[in-house]
Amino acid sequence: xxxxxxxxxxxxxxxxxxxxxxxxxxxxxxxxxxxxxxxxxxxxxxxxxxxxxxxxxxxxxxxxxxxxxxxxxxxxxxxxxxxxxxxxxxxxxxxxxxxxxxxxxxxxxxxxxxxxxxxxxxxxxxxxxxxxxxxxxxxxxxxxxxxxxxxxxxxxxxxxxxxxxxxxxxxxxxxxxxxxxxxxxxxxxxxxxxxxxxxxxxxxxxxxxxxxxxxxxxxxxxxxxxxxxxxxxxxxxxxxxxxxxxxxxxxxxxxxxxxxxxxxxxxxxxxxxxxxxxxxxxxxxxxxxxxxxxxxxxxxxxxxxxxxxxxxxxxxxxxxxxxxxxxxxxxxxxxxxxxxxxxxxxxxxxxxxxxxxxxxxxxxxxxxxxxxxxxxxxxxxxxxxxxxxxxxxxxxxxxxx
Amino acid sequence: xxxxxxxxxxxxxxxxxxxxxxxxxxxxxxxxxxxxxxxxxxxxxxxxxxxxxxxxxxxxxxxxxxxxxxxxxxxxxxxxxxxxxxxxxxxxxxxxxxxxxxxxxxxxxxxxxxxxxxxxxxxxxxxxxxxxxxxxxxxxxxxxxxxxxxxxxxxxxxxxxxxxxxxxxxxxxxxxxxxxxxxxxxxxxxxxxxxxxxxxxxxxxxxxxxxxxxxxxxxxxxxxxxxxxxxxxxxxxxxxxxxxxxxxxxxxxxxxxxxxxxxxxxxxxxxxxxxxxxxxxxxxxxxxxxxxxxxxxxxxxxxxxxxxxxxxxxxxxxxxxxxxxxxxxxxxxxxxxxxxxxxxxxxxxxxxxxxxxxxxxxxxxxxxxxxxxxxxxxxxxxxxxxxxxxxxxxxxxxxxx
Numbered sequence: 001x002x003x004x005x006x007x008x009x010x011x012x013x014x015x016x017x018x019x020x021x022x023x024x025x026x027x028x029x030x031x032x033x034x035x036x037x038x039x040x041x042x043x044x045x046x047x048x049x050x051x052x053x054x055x056x057x058x059x060x061x062x063x064x065x066x067x068x069x070x071x072x073x074x075x076x077x078x079x080x081x082x083x084x085x086x087x088x089x090x091x092x093x094x095x096x097x098x099x100x101x102x103x104x105x106x107x108x109x110x111x112x113x114x115x116x117x118x119x120x121x122x123x124x125x126x127x128x129x130x131x132x133x134x135x136x137x138x139x140x141x142x143x144x145x146x147x148x149x150x151x152x153x154x155x156x157x158x159x160x161x162x163x164x165x166x167x168x169x170x171x172x173x174x175x176x177x178x179x180x181x182x183x184x185x186x187x188x189x190x191x192x193x194x195x196x197x198x199x200x201x202x203x204x205x206x207x208x209x210x211x212x213x214x215x216x217x218x219x220x221x222x223x224x225x226x227x228x229x230x231x232x233x234x235x236x237x238x239x240x241x242x243x244x245x246x247x248x249x250x251x252x253x254x255x256x257x258x259x260x261x262x263x264x265x266x267x268x269x270x271x272x273x274x275x276x277x278x279x280x281x282x283x284x285x286x287x288x289x290x291x292x293x294x295x296x297x298x299x300x301x302x303x304x305x306x307x308x309x310x311x312x313x314x315x316x317x318x319x320x321x322x323x324x325x326x327x328x329x330x331x332x333x334x335x336x337x338x339x340x341x342x343x344x345x346x347x348x349x350x351x352x353x354x355x356x357x358x359x360x361x362x363x364x365x366x367x368x369x370x371x372x373x374x375x376x377x378x379x380x381x382x383x384x385x386x387x388x389x390x391x392x393x394x395x396x397x398x399x400x401x
Numbered sequence: 402x403x404x405x406x407x408x409x410x411x412x413x414x415x416x417x418x419x420x421x422x423x424x425x426x427x428x429x430x431x432x433x434x435x436x437x438x439x440x441x442x443x444x445x446x447x448x449x450x451x452x453x454x455x456x457x458x459x460x461x462x463x464x465x466x467x468x469x470x471x472x473x474x475x476x477x478x479x480x481x482x483x484x485x486x487x488x489x490x491x492x493x494x495x496x497x498x499x500x501x502x503x504x505x506x507x508x509x510x511x512x513x514x515x516x517x518x519x520x521x522x523x524x525x526x527x528x529x530x531x532x533x534x535x536x537x538x539x540x541x542x543x544x545x546x547x548x549x550x551x552x553x554x555x556x557x558x559x560x561x562x563x564x565x566x567x568x569x570x571x572x573x574x575x576x577x578x579x580x581x582x583x584x585x586x587x588x589x590x591x592x593x594x595x596x597x598x599x600x601x602x603x604x605x606x607x608x609x610x611x612x613x614x615x616x617x618x619x620x621x622x623x624x625x626x627x628x629x630x631x632x633x634x635x636x637x638x639x640x641x642x643x644x645x646x647x648x649x650x651x652x653x654x655x656x657x658x659x660x661x662x663x664x665x666x667x668x669x670x671x672x673x674x675x676x677x678x679x680x681x682x683x684x685x686x687x688x689x690x691x692x693x694x695x696x697x698x699x700x701x702x703x704x705x706x707x708x709x710x711x712x713x714x715x716x717x718x719x720x721x722x723x724x725x726x727x728x729x730x731x732x733x734x735x736x737x738x739x740x741x742x743x744x745x746x747x748x749x750x751x752x753x754x755x756x757x758x759x760x761x762x763x764x765x766x767x768x769x770x771x772x773x774x775x776x777x778x779x780x781x782x783x784x785x786x787x788x789x790x791x792x793x794x795x796x797x798x799x800x801x802x
Contacts, residue, residue, distance in 0.1 A: 102536075134536070143567075
């Protein structure tokens with residue numbers, strides 16, 4: 001366990017970095033992930049619920065790996081403030097389950113095919129099951145948070161519940177903002193608009209609330225929450241911009257997502273918004289036009305078009321017959337879809353107007369801000385837990401390099 | 402408002418039935434629905450959140466009408482026990498929002514096209530938006546339940562939260578059970594299996610928890626919860642069996658769902674399970690075979706088949722070309738789909754072996770049990786609220802006639 005294998009509190013507080021491990025952060029994250037996986041299994045595994053299709057699927061995404069950043073943020077803050085692992089573990093596991101529920105539903109919404117080195121849940125089991133599994137994970141999150149009353153006392157338990165309620169509200173607000181941009185076809189947005197959306201949609205549930213819950217579970221007072229909010233906001237922005245940059249170029253085996261999926265999807269990223277602000281009017285208009293095209297669907301329509309081409313060429317299908325079939329298919333897919341050439345052109349435009357460089361600069365700036373906030377937390381004693389938080393700031397941003 | 406327009410408590414308690422209205426239950430339900438709609442609008446409407454695509458969609462299903470049975474159960478129990486409308490209204494609205502979130506996601510999972518006289522949300526706005534809206538509704542439910550602390554006091558607020566946590570857990574268990582039957586292709590199930598699944602999947606969130614939350618908000622002690630659980634369990638069973646019977650034969654304009662959707666979907670209803678137990682082996686085997694066929698998809702493949710027929714008949718498409726197109730389409734829909742004749746044959750078999758009669762009898766028996774439990778609640782004084790609960794027992798079951 002994390003607490004048992006770590007140096008004692010008195011040792012670690014004056015100690016600083018871990019002298020043994022080659023990569024202390026990786027070790028720390030692995031310990032947190034183990035502890036969190038164990039807790040998820042305790043709460044929802046076969047022993048708790050009996051082996052059963054739905055509960056097996058609840059464990060699918062969490063057990064696929066992933067860094068478990070969120071539990072690590074909660075655990076490091078709690079232990080760094082002198083709290084106990086048991087005080088934060090159920091909450092950390094619950095927040096991780098929340099995150100995985102969002103991932104399952106996001107994968108449906110974004111029509112993603114790949115997640116952590118495997119097909120997404122809805123590709124493997126169909127959309128109905130994937131919707132259901134995500135709902136189950138969201139629905140099951142209330143009980144462990146209520147059980148906090150016995151674990152950390154009534155006051156802290158209620159404060160954690162309130163923090164989670166605020167988190168879900170703001171996350172929904174962020175999703176609403178993003179959907180509204182899509183619905184109203186809004187592309188003329190500045191860095192500040194993007195950062196606000198990311199704060200709402202990502203930073204609260206991935207960074208701010210995990211940090212704050214860790215502090216509350218350790219018995220920290222309400223005055224500690226504001227600096228942790230600032231830390232989480234900057235960390236979240238650095239993380240999300242880095243994530244979006246990775247999406248453009250990463251190896252899907254390592255990164256676990258398809259390359260360029262954000263461009264196919266037309267997601268409003270910091271760099272794409274910068275491109276639209278910076279490109280000359282002709283390029284900008286063309287970019288907006290391309291982005292308005294839908295993503296090709298997964299039902300193999302492209303294969304069908306090629307087949308129809310071939311049948312027509314070989315005289316097995318008349319021109320009017322072909323037109324009728326295409327009209328019928330178009331009835332279900334009324335608009336033109338993006339092509340690989342569209343995506344390539346968009347990527348080159350982004351590169352040409354300096355959007356990738358701009359995004360890397362903003363990510364670095366946000367990581368610097370996070371480091372400054374963390375350095376100013378004089379009420380968080382030196383320990384391997386504080387070191388882990390500092391290393392996380394670098395890690396979150398360093399993924400770009 | 403419900404309380405203002407009702408007779409004073411002293412009048413109503415010795416009064417019994419409402420002497421003025423032609424149909425007191427309809428009036429009562431309408432008042433509850435108004436109050437609940439107003440509360441949902443207060444919590445999530447444009448004034449609270451600003452006009453915005455996502456929040457507009459959150460209000461879509463709740464504002465389409467529907468009977469608002471769940472809020473009525475909460476309100477009648479609370480007011481019937483001398484509680485105040487304000488004490489229960491946010492909880493009632495939250496449970497109604499939960500229900501509507503499940504409806505949105507169920508409609509995706511069941512591929513339903515029609516809900517309360519309009520196209521389902523995912524048909525109108527696409528699956529991604531519909532998943533998102535349902536998630537938002539589930540996520541937003543925590544805040545009003547936490548705000549209960551200020552409204553009804555800490556103890557009752559925590560008891561309501563615990564009741565809701567239990568409700569969501571058991572609802573997920575019910576969904577898990579039903580999915581497991583589908584996954585393992587289990588059809589050999591008795592009435593008791595069906596009733597257990599319905600208790601978990603439907604009765605808790607639609608009946609038991611609304612009743613119990615109403616009692617807790619009125620300050621009732623823990624000893625009141627067990628009889629309300631029994632009442633809700635029987636009510637839920639009578640309701641669900643009736644709902645399944647209506648699905649087979651109702652007018653969709655009035656009922657708001659497509660006719661026979663359950664059969665297309667292969668849903669395990671009390672009558673279908675009875676049919677499989679009662680039919681002779683040949684019919685049973687055929688029924689299981691038909692039920693294993695998938696539901697035709699919504700992408701208009703049937704229309705396409707007819708088109709291909711016509712093109713082939715008129716010599717515009719060669720036989721080999723047609724076979725290739727069909728093979729390509731089948732690649733995406735590998736299994737055969739149910740036909741209207743399959744559904745007709747299943748329906749006639751159900752009728753022939755007496756399954757509809759059997760289901761009506763079980764529904765009537767469950768309604769009688771509910772009435773007996775309600776009659777035994779000597780701590781619930783006579784009032785229009787108690788009368789409304791009694792009328793609801795009849796209503797829930799009477800919909801079959």
